[in-house]
Amino acid sequence: MIFAAMDWHAFFFWMFALLTCGFALAVxxxxxxxxMxxxxxxxxxxxxxLFFLAGAEFVGAMQLMIYVGGTLVLVIFGVMLTAQSRFVSMETRSGEWVVALGVGGxxxxxLMITAFNVEDWRSPNPRQGEVTVAETQVVSQIxxxxxxxxxxKLDQPDGQLRGGMSGYLLPFVIVSIHLLVVLIGAAYMARTKRRKDVSGGRS
Amino acid sequence: MIEFLEPIHVSHYLLVGAVMFVTGAVCMATKRNVLGILMGVELVLNGANINFIAFGSKYLRSDSLGLDGQLIALFVIVLAAAEAAVALAIALNFYNNHTTIDVDEADDLRG
Amino acid sequence: MADFFEHTLHFPVWLAYLVAALIHCVLIIHVVAVGALIFIWMERKISGRIQDRLGPTRVGGAFGWLQTLADGIKLIAKEDITPGDADVMLFKIAPYVSFAASFCAYIALPFSDGWVAQHLNSAVFFVLAVLGLEVFGVILAGYASGSKWSLFGAMREAAQVVSYEVPLGMCVVVPVFVCGTMNLVTIGNMQSGLFTNWLIFNDPFTFAIFWVYFTCAVASVNRAPFDLAEAESELVAGFHTEYSGLRWSFFFMAEYGSMFLVSGLAAILFFGGWNGPFPIAEPLATTLVNVVTLGNAESWGGLSTYLANLMGCVNFLLKGFVGVTVMMWIRWTLPRLRIDQVMTTCLKYCVPLAAVCFLGAMFWQLNGMPTGNDLMGFQRGLQTEGWVETADREATAVTPAGSADLSADGESLVPVAADRSDGDHLSGLAENGGAG
Incomplete structure (x- = not known):
């Protein structure tokens, strides 16, 4: 719907882009x-x-659910680990700032030069107006x-690839097993055990 | 200026991705807090994700990656969640053993 | 709607979209705000009746129906206090985070056939994801208040909501794979017809999983008996101990907003959404328009469709209200659980139950066992997405002989399912289409 009017696309893109970059810098x-x-x-x-704007609804919703939800757990850990005020803020030495900002800059x-150097990447899509909303509704295809x-990819000319070779079944299974391993491993590592008696003492 | 702002191309998405990536990298380099470093990693992965989505978007390119971009982005999200879980477990373990989350204190293996 | 402004009223494109967006926004915010107004009054009356009292009786006439408005004015007039130990920025922003999350989820919630702010293909997923963010505001509030009570409440809420999202997600997946889509409008439309077509009557497992869904939904919006975050007998008022005035009321608007949201989601996923128990809305509206316009209903365009949709909207709101009322009934009937009991309910009862029902519904669907509407002889409408037609054409090209005799029966989906997919998803879709 938004894409019927390009100026709204640009408006929302810059809005989300500024929010994304601004809060990333704030972190x-x-x-x-x-x-943070x-x-x-x-x-x-x-x-x-931005994902919604680029037509990737499912990935956007996934991002909200898993990424943001996962970060929620980060906050909780942050709260738990920083209950003592000495951890709430840790200053970085100014020398490190200079080096890091120099290298990062x-x-x-x-990266900016690369992004704007490829002709194909900064030329508009000739059939942008023809893209229908139905074309981006890809949840079941995913x-x-x-x-x-x-x-x-039903119009794939190679019959071998059409038979399912181009699917993501194997990576999907690998990721599933990986998640299971991670779940068990994280639970094992984070379980309560007797603490070493560190001389610094603990509150 | 208007030409830079107005029609949005893949390049603009790549720019946002680049900013997130660099911010994350600098975050990993400068933070002394374990959780801060973890947040840097999340930013880096998300910057990569923006690129995948931009190259896979049918709006932005006529011969886009198509569904592959979104599928790979989903894998990245899932792996990022897994990575966060393991990293948090490590951070918790570190805290249990050293009662601090400052990575500068993690120098037990130094000779 | 933007097309209407652009083409009929000749607005410029940007203005057309702006006006359309504003109208959507105002309509949705009224559902949340007016809904909260009514629900708070209802809660007072219901709790009063359950406890053998009268509840509010004076403000605004016999039933005290202006009580909430009077309370609202009082809350606005109250002083906005920020505690000295608070993290000021987070403390001030937390109620808005909570409210915005609850409000944003309404974007994808359809109120009638096609009456939805944004048609999302992954609407179910989006609603769940955004609803899960509400807890974030609560955690921020608990942390930023700088009070032990608030922190305890917030940590409990975090643990509770994160755990209950697991069974909730499993429950929601069942209607999704029965219908073969995540689009809430399509899911609602597939349940049109007699009430036997509602997904709760689809098979015994969907019937069972609805109750699991409702339990988890009550828990995930923090209503009693799962309101550990604000357990006032233990934690003063939990995460909103330090809040006062309007900021405090934002938390309540968020809570009532998400209560209606999960009830509405239940109505669409299990109770036919905007479709009444008997398919009378469409003929009734057509008759009505016919009577009013003396027989030439065609010249009145889509008026009958509009009226039918309006009836559907009323239907949907009624179903949502019933859900909210049941939640209030539960709140004033059951005692509060302890935190370990809450976790036990989730991990030892809800998750296994949801998993068993999930598998059961899957096998029911795969084996093509009779569904509720088979018994009554009413067909479920077949809905497909755009790509299916392309795939179908491809399949026809590949196996012309096979699909020719099948398409004679109007069964266009079966070759696609048989050729290209072993997934229960697509064959489930075909199963629904081929039920008769």
Whole structure:
């Protein structure tokens, strides 16, 4: 719907882009852990808005659910671990700032030049107006893609690839098993055990 | 200026992705807090995700990656969640053993 | 709607979209705000009756129906206090985060056939995801208040909501795979017809999983008996101990907003959404328009459709209200659980039950066992997405002989399902279409 009017696309793009980048920078320059987590969530949420704008609804919703929800757990840990006020803010030494910003700035400069150097990337899509909303409604196609069936690639000339070779079944299974391993591993590592008696003492 | 602002291309999305990536990288380099470093990692992964989505968007490119962009972005999100879980477990373990979350204190293995 | 402004009223494009967006926004915010107004009054009356009292009786006439408005004016007039230990920025922003999350989820919630602010193809997922963000405001409030009570309340809420999202997600997936889509409008439309077509009567497992869904929904919006976050007998008032005035009332608007949201989601997923128990809205509206316009209803365009949709909207709101009323009934009937009991309910009862029902519904669907509407002989409308037609054409090209005789029966989906997919998703879709 938004794409019927290009100026709204540009408006929303810049709005979400500024929010994303602004809060990402706020994460960088804030020292308080909880503030950092808050900015991070806003930044991730705004980038979910960018995903919606690019027509990737499902990924946007997924971003909100898993990424932002996962970061929520980060906040909780932040709160729990920083109950003692000495952890709430940790200053970075100014020398580190100079080096990091120098390296980061030059990296950003390089990436920007690359992004705007490729002719194909900064030329408008000739058939942008023809893209219908139905074309971006791909939830079931994504689901079938994970099951190893690419219904979006039915016009694939190679018969071998059409038979399901181009699907994502194997990566999907690997990721599932990976998640299971991570779940067990994280639970094992984070379980309560007897603490070493550190001389610093604990509150 | 208007030409830069008005029609949005893949390049603009790449720019946002680049800013997030660099911010995350600098965040990882400068923060002394374990959780801060973890947040830097999340920013980096998200910057990569924006690029995947931009290249896969049918609005932005006529010969886009198509569904592959979104599928890979989903894998990145899932792996980021898994990574956050493990990293948090490590942070918690570190806190249990050292009663601090300052990574500068993690120098037990230094010779 | 933007097209209407652009083409009929000749607005410029940007203005057309702006006006359309504003109208959507105002309509949705009224559902939340007016809804909260009515629900708070209802809660007072219901709790009064359950406890053998009268509840509010004076303000605004016999039933005290202006009580909430009077309370609202009182809340606006109250002083906005920020505690000295508070993290000022987060403390001030937390109620808005909570409210915005609850409000944003309404974007994807349809109120009648096609009456939805934004047609999202993954609406179910979006609603759940955004609803999960409400807890974030609560955690921020608890942390930023700088009070032990608030922090305890917030930590409990975090643990509770994160755990209950697991069974909630499992419950919601069942209607999704029965219908083969995540689009709430399509899910609602597939349940049109007699009430036997409602998904809760689809098979025994969907019937069972509705109750799991409702339990988890009550828990995830923090209503009693799961309101550990604000357990006033233990934690003063939990996460909103330090809040006063309007900021405090934002938390309540968020709570009532999400109560209606989960009830509305239940209505669409299990109770036919805007479709009444008997398919009378459409003929009734047509007859009505016919009577009013003396027989030439065609010249009145889509008026009968509009009237039918309006009736559907009333239907949907009624179903949502019933859900909210049941939640209030539960709140004033059951005692509050302890935190460990809350976790036990989730992890030892809700998750296994949801998993068993999930598997059961899946096998029911795969084996094509009789559904509720088979018994009554009413067909479920077949809804497909755009790509299915493309896939179908492809399948016809590949196996011309096979699909020719099948398409004679009007069964266009089956070759696609048989050729390209072993997934229960697509064959479930075909199963629904081929039920008769």
């Amino acid at each position: 960088l320059f804030s020292n308080n852990v909880v503030h 987590a808050f900015y991070l969530i806003l930044s991730l949420g705004a980038s979910a808005g 030059s990296l950003l400069f390089m 689901g079938l893609g994970f099951a190893g069936v690419r219904v979006d």
